[in-house]
Amino acid sequence: MLSSILAQVPWQSPTIDYHAIAPEIVLAGGICLIILVDLFVSESRKWITATLTGFVMLAALVPVLTLAVSDADVRTMFDGRYVVDEFALTLKALFLVAGYVVVLLSQNHVEEGDYYQGEYYTLLLTSVTGMVMMASSRDLVSIFVALEFLSIPAYMLAAWRKRDRKSNEAGVKYYLLGVFASAVMLYGMSLLYGVTGSTLLSEIGSKLTVEGQFGGVEALAITFVIIGFAFKVSAVPFHSWAPDTYEGAPTPVTAFLSVASKAAGFVALVTLIYVGFPQAKDVWQPFIWVMAAVTMTVGNLLALRQTNIVRMLAYSSISQGGFILMPLAVAGTGDAAGPALQAVIVYLLVYAAMNLGMFAVVIAASRTTRSGEISSFGGLFSYAPALGVLMTIFLASLAGIPPLGGWIAKFSAFRAVLEAGNGWAYAIAVIGAINSVVAFGYYGNIMREVWMKPAPNGETSAVRTPSSLVAALSITVAGTLLFGILPGTIMRFGDLVDLTGAFGG
Amino acid sequence: MLTAQFLLLGAVLFCIGVYGVLARKNAVMVLMSIELILNSVNLNLLAFSVRHGSVDGNTFALYIIAIAAAEVGVGLAMVLLIYRNRRTIALDDLSEMKG
Numbered sequence: 001m002l003s004s005i006l007a008q009v010p011w012q013s014p015t016i017d018y019h020a021i022a023p024e025i026v027l028a029g030g031i032c033l034i035i036l037v038d039l040f041v042s043e044s045r046k047w048i049t050a051t052l053t054g055f056v057m058l059a060a061l062v063p064v065l066t067l068a069v070s071d072a073d074v075r076t077m078f079d080g081r082y083v084v085d086e087f088a089l090t091l092k093a094l095f096l097v098a099g100y101v102v103v104l105l106s107q108n109h110v111e112e113g114d115y116y117q118g119e120y121y122t123l124l125l126t127s128v129t130g131m132v133m134m135a136s137s138r139d140l141v142s143i144f145v146a147l148e149f150l151s152i153p154a155y156m157l158a159a160w161r162k163r164d165r166k167s168n169e170a171g172v173k174y175y176l177l178g179v180f181a182s183a184v185m186l187y188g189m190s191l192l193y194g195v196t197g198s199t200l201l202s203e204i205g206s207k208l209t210v211e212g213q214f215g216g217v218e219a220l221a222i223t224f225v226i227i228g229f230a231f232k233v234s235a236v237p238f239h240s241w242a243p244d245t246y247e248g249a250p251t252p253v254t255a256f257l258s259v260a261s262k263a264a265g266f267v268a269l270v271t272l273i274y275v276g277f278p279q280a281k282d283v284w285q286p287f288i289w290v291m292a293a294v295t296m297t298v299g300n301l302l303a304l305r306q307t308n309i310v311r312m313l314a315y316s317s318i319s320q321g322g323f324i325l326m327p328l329a330v331a332g333t334g335d336a337a338g339p340a341l342q343a344v345i346v347y348l349l350v351y352a353a354m355n356l357g358m359f360a361v362v363i364a365a366s367r368t369t370r371s372g373e374i375s376s377f378g379g380l381f382s383y384a385p386a387l388g389v390l391m392t393i394f395l396a397s398l399a400g401i402p403p404l405g406g407w408i409a410k411f412s413a414f415r416a417v418l419e420a421g422n423g424w425a426y427a428i429a430v431i432g433a434i435n436s437v438v439a440f441g442y443y444g445n446i447m448r449e450v451w452m453k454p455a456p457n458g459e460t461s462a463v464r465t466p467s468s469l470v471a472a473l474s475i476t477v478a479g480t481l482l483f484g485i486l487p488g489t490i491m492r493f494g495d496l497v498d499l500t501g502a503f504g505g
Numbered sequence: 506m507l508t509a510q511f512l513l514l515g516a517v518l519f520c521i522g523v524y525g526v527l528a529r530k531n532a533v534m535v536l537m538s539i540e541l542i543l544n545s546v547n548l549n550l551l552a553f554s555v556r557h558g559s560v561d562g563n564t565f566a567l568y569i570i571a572i573a574a575a576e577v578g579v580g581l582a583m584v585l586l587i588y589r590n591r592r593t594i595a596l597d598d599l600s601e602m603k604g
Contacts, residue, residue: 141565148572152579159583165590169599172583176535176596179576180526183542186569187519190549190562194512197557199565244602311602 020075020084022063023092027129030056031122038118046117050107053121057100057128064092080202081139090345091135091267094352097475098260099128101356104472105363106252113250115160123153124256131264138275140189140199143268144182147232150264151178154257158249170248174257177231177241185228191221192276201276208280222283225272232265233321236295243302246314251366254310255359258317263348266324270344273331281332285424289329293428296322296435303442308372309362312442313355316398319439320351326432327413330420339416343409346490350397350409350483357476358394360469361387368463374446379455384463388450390477397480399443400436405483408490410436511552518545532584532594536577543573 018025030053038049067075068089075084102124110120130150137143155178159171193199195218196207208218227238234242246254277284299319306312324347327340362372365387369376381388397406417429465473483490518541525538547566554562588594 141561141568144565145568145572148576152575155579155583159586162586163590166601168583168587168590169601172532172587172596172599175580175583176526176532176539179539179580180542183522183539183546186546187542187549189565190515190546190553193550193562193565194553194556197553197559199561247602 014078017075017077017084019063019067019070020077021082022067023060023096023132024129026060026063027056027125027132030059031125031129034118034122034125038122047107047111049118049121050103050110053125054100054103056125057096057103060132061093061096064089064096068093078139079200081142081200082136083138084136087341087345088135091263091348092132094263094349095128095131095135095260098256098263098352098356099124099131101360101472101475102252102256102260104468104475105255105356105360106250107468108367108466109250109252109363113161115250120157120160123157127151127153127157127256128260131260131267134264134267137268138201138271140192140201140204143201143271144186144189147182147185147264147268150261151182151232154178154253154261157253158245158257160250160253164248166248167250168248170245173241174245174249177238181228181231181238184224188221188224188226188228191217192225195221201271204276205278208277218280219283222277222280223287226269226284226287229265229269229272230291233262233269233325234318235291235321235325236298236318239295239299239318242318243311243314246317247308247311247372251310251359251363254314255356255363258314258359259352259355262317262321263352266344266348269328270341273328274337274341278332278337285329285332288325289424289428292322292325292329293431294322295319295325296432300435300438300442304438306442307374309374309377309446310372312374312446313358313362316439316442317355319435320355320398322435323410323413323432324348324351326428327416329428330417330422330425333420333422333425336416336420336425339412339419342491343412343416346412347409349490350405350480353476353479353483354394354397354404354406357390357473357480358398360472360476361391361394364465364469364473365391365463367465368461374449375453376456377446378449378453380450383455383461387463387465390473391450392447393477393480395443395447397484399440403484405480405490408484408487411487412491508552508556511548515545515548515552518542518548530596532587532596533581535596536580536584540573540577543569 034049034052037052041048067084110117127150130146133149134146137146155171155175158174159167161167192204196204198204231238246258273284296319299315299322303312303315303319306315324344327343330336331340365377365380366372393404397404400406400410414429414432417425522538522541522545525541526535529535529538547569550562550566554560584594591598
C-alpha cells in the first residue's frame with residue numbers, strides 16, 4: 001500500500017533557499033560549537049560558553065537583517081511549508097534579542113549558582129532555535145516539530161537545579177502538563193489531517209471554507225489544537241503549571257519562559273488562526289473570547305494576593321497573556337483581522353522588553369535582598385536609586401501608563417477590538433479596561449514598597465550590579481521607553497507584518 | 506472500509522490515556538498514559554493516510570514516534586531526579602509551592 005503511494009510521486013530533492021534559513025543554520029552551528037567548546041575549556045573558564053552563546057544569537061540576527069532588507073519579500077520553501085516573510089522575520093528578531101537578554105541575565109546567576117554552564121547555554125540556544133523555526137512554520141508537522149524543539153530544552157531548564165526540590169517540582173509540573181497538552185494538540189492535528197487530507201496550513205484553510213457547515217469533528221479538531229497552545233501561553237484554565245514552574249525554576253529561566261516561550265505559543269496560535277482556520281471563526285472566536293476574559297480576570301485577582309515577587313510576576317504574565325489574546329478573540333469579525341494581528345505583534349514586542357526588564361531588576365536586586373518576598377524590596381530606592389527607578393519604569397509600563405511601551409501595546413489591543421465593533425467586542429473591551437485598572441493594584445503595591453517603605457533589617461549597602469545585568473537592563477529599558485515615546489517605531493513593525501496568504505488569500 | 510474501526514480504536518485509546526493522566530498519581534503511570542494518547546494519534550494518522558491515499562500522515566507519524574522517544578527520555582530523567590531527592594514518585598507529594 002505504502003510502496004504504491006510512494007511510487008506515484010517521483011522523488012525530487014526540494015530546492016533550498018540557503019539565505020532564508022541562514023539564521024537557523026547559524027544557530028545550529030552555534031549549538032555544535034558550544035558543545036565542543038564546553039568539552040575543551042577548563043572549569044574556571046566556562047564563562048566563555050556564555051559569551052559565545054551571546055555572540056551566536058547576535059550572529060543569527062545578521063541574516064535576519066539582510067533578509068529584511070533584501071528584495072524578495074516572501075521566500076517559501078517545501079511547497080509553502082516553511083515561509084520567511086515579514087511576520088516571521090519580525091518574530092525571529094524578537095526571539096533572538098530576547099534570547100540574548102536571557103543570556104545576559106543568566107551569566108552571573110549560573111556562574112555563582114554552580115550550575116552546569118555549557119549544557120545550560122546549549123539548551124537555551126536549542127530552545128531559541130525552535131522558536132525561530134516556529135516563526136516560519138506553516139505546516140502542522142513543522143509546527144509540531146518546532147514546538148517540541150523549543151519545549152523539551154525548556155523542561156530541562158526549569159528543573160535545572162538538580163538538588164533543589166522546588167526546581168524539580170517546577171520541571172515535572174511543566175513537563176507533564178506540557179507533554180499532555182501537546183498530546184491533545186496532536187490528536188486535534190490528526191483529526192484536522194483527517195478532515196482536510198493535508199497538513200499544509202494554507203490548504204487546510206482552503207478546505208475549511210464553507211461557513212456555518214462544520215461537523216463536530218472539525219470543531220473538535222480546532223478546539224484541541226487551540227487547547228494545546230493555550231497551555232503554552234498559560235491561558236486560564238490551562239495555567240496551573242505556570243506559577244509553580246515560574247517560582248521553582250532559576251529566575252533567568254523564568255524570564256525566558258514567561259517571555260520567549262509564551263511569545264512562541266502566540267506565534268503558533270496566530271499562524272494557525274490566520275492561515276489555517278480563517279473561515280472557521282465560529283469555532284475559535286467564542287472559545288478565545290472566553291479564554292481571554294477569564295485569563296485576564298483570574299490572573300489579576302490571583303496576582304493581587306501574592307507575597308512572592310516571582311509568583312506575582314507569574315500571575316501578572318498570565319493576565320498580560322489575556323490582553324494579548326483579547327484582539328484575537330475578535331480577529332475574524334469585520335475589518336478587525338489586520339489591526340488584531342498588528343496588535344498581537346506590537347504587544348509581544350513591548351511585553352518582551354518590559355517583562356525581561358522587570359526580571360532583570362528582580363535578579364539584580366535579589367543579589368542583595370536574597371529573598372523573593374515583595375516586602376524584602378522595601379526601601380530599594382533609598383539604597384539603590386537606579387534599580388528603584390528602573391523597577392518603577394517597568395512596573396508602570398506593565399500597568400500601561402503613558403508614555404511607556406506598555407501603554408502603546410494596550411492602546412493597539414483596544415483599538416483592534418473596537419475595530420470589530422460588535423457587542424462581543426465592546427464587552428471584552430470593558431472587561432479589559434476594568435482589568436487594567438485592577439492590575440495597577442499589585443504593580444502599585446510594589447512601587448509603594450520600593451519608594452515609601454524603609455529597608456527591612458536595615459540593609460542599606462549599595463548594590464553592585466554586574467556589567468552583564470547592566471547591559472540587559474539598558475537594552476530592555478531602551479526598548480520600553482523608545483516604544484512608548486516614539487510609538488511610530490513599533491507601529492511600523494505592525495504595518496509591515498502580513499501573514500502570507502492570510503488576508504483574502 | 507476498516508478506517509472507522511481504526512479511528513474508533515484511536516478514540517478509545519485517547520480516552521483511556523486522558524483518564525490515566527487525570528486519575529493516576531504515579532509519575533510513571535502518567536507518562537505511560539501520555540504514550541497511549543500519542544499512539545492513538547499515530548493510529549489516527551495512519552488510518553487517515555490510507556483513506557486519503559497520501560503519505561503525509563505516515564510522515565507525521567514517524568516524526569511523532571521520534572519526538573515522543575526524546576520526550577519520554579527527558580520525562581524519565583526527571584522522574585529519577587524526583588526519586589533521588591524524595592524517595593517517592595507520587596505526584597500528590599509535589600506540593601512545595603502553593604497559592
